[in-house]
Amino acid sequence: MVANAEWLLVIGITALQFSVSRTQRENSVRDEPEKRPQSVRDLFKTGSCIPPPYRCPHPQMQFYLYTRTTQEKGELLNTLDNESLTNSKFNTKHPTKVVVHGFGGGRNLSPSTDMRKAYFTRGNYNIIIVDYGSLVKEPCLGQIEWAPRFASLCISQLIEYLQYHPVKAVPPERIHTIGYSVGAHILGLVANHISEGKLGRITGLDPTIFFYMGNNRSRDLDYTDALFVDILHTGAGILGQWGPNGHADFYVNGGSSQPGCAHDTIFQTLSCDHTKVTPYFIESINSRDGFWAGPCPNLFSYLIGWCEPKDTDYVLMGEHLTPNARGVFYVTTNAKPPYARGFPGKTRNLRSIRPYS
Numbered sequence: 001m002v003a004n005a006e007w008l009l010v011i012g013i014t015a016l017q018f019s020v021s022r023t024q025r026e027n028s029v030r031d032e033p034e035k036r037p038q039s040v041r042d043l044f045k046t047g048s049c050i051p052p053p054y055r056c057p058h059p060q061m062q063f064y065l066y067t068r069t070t071q072e073k074g075e076l077l078n079t080l081d082n083e084s085l086t087n088s089k090f091n092t093k094h095p096t097k098v099v100v101h102g103f104g105g106g107r108n109l110s111p112s113t114d115m116r117k118a119y120f121t122r123g124n125y126n127i128i129i130v131d132y133g134s135l136v137k138e139p140c141l142g143q144i145e146w147a148p149r150f151a152s153l154c155i156s157q158l159i160e161y162l163q164y165h166p167v168k169a170v171p172p173e174r175i176h177t178i179g180y181s182v183g184a185h186i187l188g189l190v191a192n193h194i195s196e197g198k199l200g201r202i203t204g205l206d207p208t209i210f211f212y213m214g215n216n217r218s219r220d221l222d223y224t225d226a227l228f229v230d231i232l233h234t235g236a237g238i239l240g241q242w243g244p245n246g247h248a249d250f251y252v253n254g255g256s257s258q259p260g261c262a263h264d265t266i267f268q269t270l271s272c273d274h275t276k277v278t279p280y281f282i283e284s285i286n287s288r289d290g291f292w293a294g295p296c297p298n299l300f301s302y303l304i305g306w307c308e309p310k311d312t313d314y315v316l317m318g319e320h321l322t323p324n325a326r327g328v329f330y331v332t333t334n335a336k337p338p339y340a341r342g343f344p345g346k347t348r349n350l351r352s353i354r355p356y357s
């Protein structure tokens with residue numbers, strides 16, 4: 001069983017790496033040269049990839065604040081120094097977003113860069129990117145068991161830093177956190193460490209299935225972790241968790257495979273399904289048409305066209321989702337941007353909206 005889980009991990013991580021390296025090639029901003037694993041053994045390096053002591057804040061577990069006036073260059077926040085936030089451009093009047101990336105991510109890489117651009121196109125925000133690339137990068141995957149726990153401890157320290165700040169305090173209830181892949185589970189773990197209050201919202205972008213295959217709520221992202229938990233599924237059952245786990249779960253194009261994701265290799269196809277979730281969410285921030293999703297209890301009912309939601313049953317998936325949304329929703333997208341297909345209109349059921357056009 002353990003061996004099977006390890007192999008599943010190897011396959012998954014390899015698949016993710018295809019997509020990560022592709023994304024990085026497409027993005028002109030690069031952090032540092034990448035060291036590629038040469039063998040499966042390299043994926044399980046047992047030594048630590050970050051230097052001790054394992055205390056927060058850690059030099060390789062950092063928080064960068066971006067605002068509209070500091071879009072190009074983030075301000076490093078020191079959670080041990082109140083002056084750091086006081087002297088920054090953080091504005092308590094603006095909505096605060098905390099973004100946690102997945103495997104191989106970083107503040108200067110897509111999708112962090114694209115997400116910031118989309119928010120600042122819309123308006124004023126405090127966007128804090130959790131930059132912990134070296135904890136979730138091969139060949140450091142031996143750390144995958146404890147790295148999410150360590151990351152979540154440090155993020156809860158950030159949340160409490162904002163909560164109790166003498167000049168620029170923001171309660172957790174007013175914070176929207178967004179986590180992609182393993183980052184979604186890290187945000188779920190944060191809930192276990194916050195002593196007072198609760199995060200306002202966690203948006204989970206295709207939470208990864210690795211190491212989180214049980215029904216243990218304290219490990220998985222679930223609806224108890226924030227006042228409102230919405231989850232988008234695009235690679236469910238393969239690299240992503242099937243769910244439903246949130247207050248509202250969205251299965252995009254059925255939830256497990258995405259249009260435009262047929263690639264030469266199975267690895268590329270799987271990772272494409274998993275990573276497609278971020279462009280969908282990012283588009284939702286400024287989309288005029290919107291990703292209107294209809295309620296349907298399960299995939300079977302959806303596939304055979306049993307679900308015929310009323311106009312008023314539809315909700316907008318993504319950034320502008322109503323916090324009253326509850327249950328399981330389905331939505332179809334276009335294969336290429338713009339992905340959103342708008343409101344389906346009258347006299348239709350969910351499946352009558354032909355996907356992939």
Ligand SMILES: [Ca+2]
Binds near residue numbers: 191220221
């Ligand atoms: Ca949980």
